[in-house]
Amino acid sequence: MLGGPLADVAAADDRDADHSADSTTAMQLRQRIQELEAAAMVAAGMAHDVSSIAMAILGFAGHIRLDVPPGSELEHAAADIERAAMRVGQLGQRYLAVANRRITPRTRVDVAATVREVVRRLAIGFQPTTEVVVQLEAETPIIIGDAVQLHQVVTNLVVNAAQALDTTPGTITLRLAHRRVAGPVGATPWATPDRPGGEYLLLEVADTGPGIDPLIMARLFEPHVTTRPSGHGIGLATVLAAVDAHRGFIAIDSAPGRGTTFGVHLPLG
Numbered sequence: 649m650l651g652g653p654l655a656d657v658a659a660a661d662d663r664d665a666d667h668s669a670d671s672t673t674a675m676q677l678r679q680r681i682q683e684l685e686a687a688a689m690v691a692a693g694m695a696h697d698v699s700s701i702a703m704a705i706l707g708f709a710g711h712i713r714l715d716v717p718p719g720s721e722l723e724h725a726a727a728d729i730e731r732a733a734m735r736v737g738q739l740g741q742r743y744l745a746v747a748n749r750r751i752t753p754r755t756r757v758d759v760a761a762t763v764r765e766v767v768r769r770l771a772i773g774f775q776p777t778t779e780v781v782v783q784l785e786a787e788t789p790i791i792i793g794d795a796v797q798l799h800q801v802v803t804n805l806v807v808n809a810a811q812a813l814d815t816t817p818g819t820i821t822l823r824l825a826h827r828r829v830a831g832p833v834g835a836t837p838w839a840t841p842d843r844p845g846g847e848y849l850l851l852e853v854a855d856t857g858p859g860i861d862p863l864i865m866a867r868l869f870e871p872h873v874t875t876r877p878s879g880h881g882i883g884l885a886t887v888l889a890a891v892d893a894h895r896g897f898i899a900i901d902s903a904p905g906r907g908t909t910f911g912v913h914l915p916l917g
């Protein structure tokens with residue numbers, strides 16, 4: 649055991665060694681986190697692209713199926729492609745839901761361009777009886793946010809609207825407008841936290857479908873809540889996670905037989 653001045657020097661050396669070991673570990677951890685963040689972003693982007701491509705394949709296969717003789721081999725093949733594409737799309741959505749929990753860098757997002765892109769990509773797979781109307785206010789503001797998440801919000805709401813209409817003739821209307829919200833917005837039954845009043849970008853996705861089943865209304869955004877036989881109940885959970893991440897809120901107007909409007913409010917500035 650050391651004593652006197654030498655002991656102090658040795659102790660100081662130990663402390664320095666501890667500090668530099670600590671800072672090396674902290675640096676390595678930071679680096680590791682950055683690598684994981686980057687990997688998560690790439691994975692999210694890929695999951696997103698896979699979902700979008702699967703939607704397109706689904707649309708094209710649907711067209712083929714309608715064009716070939718019923719009961720023919722080609723019709724069966726097209727139906728197989730549709731099922732496979734649906735499965736790939738659902739897997740992509742699931743990965744996206746997981747990837748949503750990542751922290752992402754924010755960029756300037758032109759939501760109007762996102763809306764146009766999603767409609768162009770999805771409309772090809774819609775029923776011929778579904779009409780799509782896009783009403784974009786001139787010069788809609790730019791959002792500082794996560795482009796992938798905002799793309800998912802629009803996609804999931806539009807897909808749900810199309811599925812709500814199914815083969816019944818009807819209209820999906822997308823609106824984008826600048827809104828001033830007067831006072832704080834209270835938490836809704838589906839647990840969007842309180843939000844302050846102020847300037848918001850409002851994205852509305854409205855359909856003339858049957859309205860939301862009142863039995864699931866209070867649990868609408870919970871994962872795995874679905875009324876569709878092939879549904880996973882992931883779409884709206886993804887939407888809420890993304891809107892929450894942007895400190896926005898969602899308003900819903902829906903009544904049986906009267907259609908449904910989702911109003912996504914994203915804060916500006």
Ligand SMILES: Nc1ncnc2c1ncn2[C@@H]1O[C@H](COP(=O)(O)OP(=O)(O)OP(=O)(O)O)[C@@H](O)[C@H]1O
Nearest residue numbers: 808809812859860874875876879880881882883884
């Ligand atoms: N526009 C809508 N009109 C009527 N009901 C809706 C609408 N959007 C959502 N819903 C209801 O909310 C449920 C949950 O929607 P969500 O998008 O989370 O899951 P899903 O569409 O069933 O499955 P997934 O999106 O995972 O494929 C749907 O099953 C449906 O009952």
Ligand SMILES: [Mg+2]
Nearest residue numbers: 804808883884
């Ligand atoms: Mg859905």
